[in-house]
Amino acid sequence: MTEPAIEAAALAKRFGRRRDAWALRDCSFRVPAGRVCAVVGPNGAGKSTLLALAAGLLVPTEGTVTVLGTDPAAARPRIGFVDQDKPLYPQLTVAETLRMGADLNPGRWDAGTAHDVVAAGSLDPGKRIRALSGGQRTRVALALALGKRPELLLLDEPMADLDPLARHDLMGVLMGQAAAHGTTIVMSSHVVAELEDSCDHLLLLGGGRVRLAGEIDEVLAAHTRLSAPAGTTLAPHRVVETRTTGRQLSALIRPAGPLPGDWRTCAPSLEELLLSYLRNPEAPSSADTTTEAAA
Numbered sequence: 001m002t003e004p005a006i007e008a009a010a011l012a013k014r015f016g017r018r019r020d021a022w023a024l025r026d027c028s029f030r031v032p033a034g035r036v037c038a039v040v041g042p043n044g045a046g047k048s049t050l051l052a053l054a055a056g057l058l059v060p061t062e063g064t065v066t067v068l069g070t071d072p073a074a075a076r077p078r079i080g081f082v083d084q085d086k087p088l089y090p091q092l093t094v095a096e097t098l099r100m101g102a103d104l105n106p107g108r109w110d111a112g113t114a115h116d117v118v119a120a121g122s123l124d125p126g127k128r129i130r131a132l133s134g135g136q137r138t139r140v141a142l143a144l145a146l147g148k149r150p151e152l153l154l155l156d157e158p159m160a161d162l163d164p165l166a167r168h169d170l171m172g173v174l175m176g177q178a179a180a181h182g183t184t185i186v187m188s189s190h191v192v193a194e195l196e197d198s199c200d201h202l203l204l205l206g207g208g209r210v211r212l213a214g215e216i217d218e219v220l221a222a223h224t225r226l227s228a229p230a231g232t233t234l235a236p237h238r239v240v241e242t243r244t245t246g247r248q249l250s251a252l253i254r255p256a257g258p259l260p261g262d263w264r265t266c267a268p269s270l271e272e273l274l275l276s277y278l279r280n281p282e283a284p285s286s287a288d289t290t291t292e293a294a295a
C-alpha cells in the first residue's frame with residue numbers, strides 16, 4: 001500500500017496559553033496519496049491551522065502529522081502551498097516571480113505549466129505584483145505552486161477571490177495536474193457546491209475537531225435522507241438533522257442497521273450532507289467510523 005499523503009494522529013494546536021485557545025484538538029485522519037481532498041468547515045473551524053501544520057509552517061502542540069511519509073519540514077520541497085495571504089514579493093514583476101520560482105526549485109521547475117497558468121489569465125509578464133488584483137495574484141501564486149511540480153498541493157481557499165470563469169479555468173488546471181502527475185490536492189473551501197465534481201475525499205472540521213473524514217462516496221453511502229410520518233422514532237440511528245413540517249418528518253441519518261420499509265429514503269448529495277452537518281454543529285461526529293479515518 002502506498003503511504004498516505006497526510007496522516008495525523010491526535011493532532012492538536014493551541015495558540016497561546018489560554019485553556020480555550022485550541023485551534024485544533026485530537027484530530028486523527030488520513031488522506032491517501034493521489035486524492036483531491038476538500039477541507040470544509042465554518043469560519044474558525046481550524047482549516048487554515050491544519051493546512052499550515054501540514055505545510056510545516058506551524059508545529060503541533062500535541063500529536064503528530066506525517067506528510068509524504070516524513071515530517072512536514074523535511075517534505076517541504078515536495079509540497080506546494082498557497083495560503084490565504086498569497087505571500088508574493090510586491091516589487092517583482094510576474095516574469096521575475098516565475099524566474100524566482102525556477103531559481104528556488106532547480107531540477108523540479110515546470111516552466112511550461114507555470115507559464116500556461118499565468119498566460120491563461122492574460123497577465124502582462126512585465127506587470128508588478130503590487131499592481132495586480134487579488135484574483136490575479138492568486139493566479140500567480142498558483143502558477144508558482146504548480147511550477148514546483150509538487151507531490152502534495154495544499155491550497156487554503158484558493159478560489160475565494162477569483163471570478164467564476166477564472167475559478168472554472170483554474171479548477172480545470174488543478175484537476176489536470178492531479179490526473180497527469182498523481183498530485184495529491186488538499187484544499188479548503190467554503191463553496192460547497194463546487195466540491196462535488198472535483199473532490200473525491202473529504203475532511204469536515206468543526207470546533208477544531210474532525211467531524212467527517214473519508215472517501216466522499218463512502219461518506220455519502222453511509223448516510224440516508226428520509227421522510228416518514230411526524231413523530232416517528234429514529235433511534236437507534238444516528239441523527240444528523242431532523243425537521244418536522246406538518247405531518248411529515250424529514251431527516252438526514254447515519255443508519256445503524258436496516259430501515260423500516262415504510263420510510264421513504266434517498267441518497268443525499270454532498271452539498272445536502274455538508275449543509276446538514278454545518279447547520280447542526282452538535283450532531284454526532286462520524287469521523288471514527290469511515291474507512292479512511294485513522295483509528
Ligand SMILES: Nc1ncnc2c1ncn2[C@@H]1O[C@H](COP(=O)(O)OP(=O)(O)OP(=O)(O)O)[C@@H](O)[C@H]1O
Nearest residue numbers: 015016022023041042043044045046047048049050
Ligand atoms: N496565529 C494565531 N494566533 C491566535 N489564534 C489563532 C491564530 N491562527 C488561528 N487562530 C485561531 O484558531 C482558530 C482556527 O482558526 P483557522 O484560521 O485555522 O480557522 P479556519 O477554519 O481556517 O477559518 P476561516 O474559514 O475563517 O478561514 C480560530 O479560533 C482562530 O482565531
